[in-house]
Amino acid sequence: MQSKNPLLNDFSKLLTGAFGIAQNAKSEMETIVSSTLERWVSERNFVNREEFDAVRLMALKAAERNEELEDKLLKLETKLARVDPKVTKRSKVKKA
Numbered sequence: 001m002q003s004k005n006p007l008l009n010d011f012s013k014l015l016t017g018a019f020g021i022a023q024n025a026k027s028e029m030e031t032i033v034s035s036t037l038e039r040w041v042s043e044r045n046f047v048n049r050e051e052f053d054a055v056r057l058m059a060l061k062a063a064e065r066n067e068e069l070e071d072k073l074l075k076l077e078t079k080l081a082r083v084d085p086k087v088t089k090r091s092k093v094k095k096a
Contacts, residue, residue, distance in 0.1 A: 047055075
């Protein structure tokens with residue numbers, strides 16, 4: 001049942017328009033806050049998640065490679081000690 005009262009129709013249109021304006025204002029505020037926050041973060045040289053993960057992966061690979069090289073070095077020093085014990089004693093003294 002529709003009302004034939006023009007005052008109610010005008011009031012209804014006014015409320016509908018006000019809700020539309022409020023919705024637009026909300027999305028506009030979200031955009032402003034988001035862009036302001038992004039600018040603030042970029043000015044402080046924070047890294048994003050992708051950059052952090054990439055550097056973390058590089059560090060893990062470097063740590064693994066260091067362990068491999070330490071193992072190789074230990075094996076080579078052990079072999080060298082069997083071949084020429086004097087060389088290993090001198091190298092240990094130099095390290096200390």
